[in-house]
Amino acid sequence: MDEQSGGAPATPTIADVARLAGVSKGAVSLALNDKPGVSEETRQRIREAAETLNWRPSIHARAMLRSRAFAVGLVLARDPRHLALDPFFAGFLGGVQTVLADSNSVLVLQVVGQGEEAEAEGYRRLARERRIDGAFLLDVRTDDRRPALLRELGLAAVAVGPDGADYDGTPFVGVRDGDGIRDAVEHLAGLGHRRIAFVEGAPAYLHSASRLAAWRDAMRAHGLPAGPHAAGHFTGEGGAAATRLLLERRPTAIVYASDLMAIAGMSVAREAGLDVPADLSLTGFDDNPEAAHLHPPLTTVRQDPVAVGAAAAELLMARIDGRRVTPVSPSPRLIVRGSTAAPPAAR
């Protein structure tokens, strides 16, 4: 239609750059990929031409020869409403991005309904269409078939989960949730609490199981009897129900595996006529934006999701490129606020 508007076509190709620089296409390719075989002088001229034309190599043309997609995937099998309540996820994405930008790769995100099959199908589709070179595994379950699936699909994989875990050689970027729970128990024990209950998330998940284990270990380390615990499934309803159950055992403190459950628990305690923190101390996990603005503000564990995302992406890109890097595991931090205090003197 409007082909003769004047200059170069809308999206320049490598040929346009070559023409402008007065060299061949091959020279342009060598020059811009920092490969030997071009004089520094020519390289500079080519660089300028590319800059002038605002040219970027077509990702698809590249992908065809190198059979690399320059993209990584993340399939999330979560109830959308569940996804929302996880500040970890958002930070994680941000961290991932910083690394991907340097690698000239992008993130393909697929949110599928719940269900392992949908999740597997998501990865399969991305793999078969050669859309991605590797993938992140989040929400790892105790008996997770994704590591095996991804290997079968020929995709690099990096899992995010409890530090030190290992499935099938799939490396884990550790989140040291356990350390956070331990700090919470230590904080409470230091205040004089002895009956510290625990509300776990969903036992099927690795990061849930590791938090429970950390609570048990910390209790033992402080010479305290492992108090009662109940599953809250990371939901508000679950947290409330678990709290009702645990309250019968008269704990002076409850450690929750998530803020949402802690918030729901706080309401339950209040309805039961308990004052927080005078009668009952509460700690959460995640440091939701709401946590600091509750009444009382919630003592909780804050992870560094951006660092975890960056570490995971670093590791994934290294695997794709066949490089070796040693994974790091950022530590979480206990944020002490108003929901914890010394236990009632009476007991």
Add this chain to the structure above:
Amino acid sequence: MDEQSGGAPATPTIADVARLAGVSKGAVSLALNDKPGVSEETRQRIREAAETLNWRPSIHARAMLRSRAFAVGLVLARDPRHLALDPFFAGFLGGVQTVLADSNSVLVLQVVGQGEEAEAEGYRRLARERRIDGAFLLDVRTDDRRPALLRELGLAAVAVGPDGADYDGTPFVGVRDGDGIRDAVEHLAGLGHRRIAFVEGAPAYLHSASRLAAWRDAMRAHGLPAGPHAAGHFTGEGGAAATRLLLERRPTAIVYASDLMAIAGMSVAREAGLDVPADLSLTGFDDNPEAAHLHPPLTTVRQDPVAVGAAAAELLMARIDGRRVTPVSPSPRLIVRGSTAAPPAAR
């Protein structure tokens, strides 16, 4: 290297399918794209061959000829922590996905730091590398340059924002936030409130401005004087500060443009010695997972983010394909809970 492992190569190409079916590559292409030129019999045979080999066309090869990327983009210039507190976003992604799956497209997500320039650069990069065919625009600002940018880049665009808005021909999939605010005001007015204050979000955003306007309109519609309002910037700190300010004007109810701000406001009110809802009624917006589990539970406005996401994706794919569809705008719903009641009789 290990070329003679026995059967077909790891990832089959169209040539493998053609060979197996005993036809040419061209025939395979026609057959599997449901184009005329192949007998039904042959088509069936080809289909079976493709099935046997578990073949999918390489997205990159396709992209090269049709200059279609079979992907759409979403660039988010938000503080990662801000992203987390928005249940709308998660549902939106879920809704988008349902439509993309049918179109054989994927979503490329880019979370950049805050700043308009980073945001623009994100879209530019995706466009120049021909990574995407179109993009979603979220968090539209009153003077947003992205519609112009995307047109310049040759990308289809669909914005998510107040119903009926229009920038530069970029279609909007409306979220009827205004209706939600109106319902909240109506609910409060019906309970007998007359002094209804408002905490808006960040005035620069369209969806913030439209909620403020809706509050004004609703107040007028009920013959009430437009009470005081203040900006809370969608953050907890902001919501708390705005509430402190507004409390001096002795409202009997406060409508908030987000749950987070409302939650922070509830704490401020309690610290000021006010009982919610006996002394002060509060409404939020979003229906965060926490909202139902506060004490008292928060009356709030729930959108249908999944429907919005699906509608936006539908519209975007239609634009890319050059089809025409009429956008729909799902309505939000007021969820009445315990944070609202009749105003104190005294006043």
Add this chain to the structure above:
DNA sequence: CTGAAAGCGCTAACAA
């Protein structure tokens, strides 16, 4: 050090 040419997997315009 540079240029020409082949080919990645696919589609579309051909010729048979």
Add this chain to the structure above:
DNA sequence: TTGTTAGCGCTTTCAG
């Protein structure tokens, strides 16, 4: 109705 062929934009041999 079929099979053949010429590229899409790029990288990578291989000669010059």
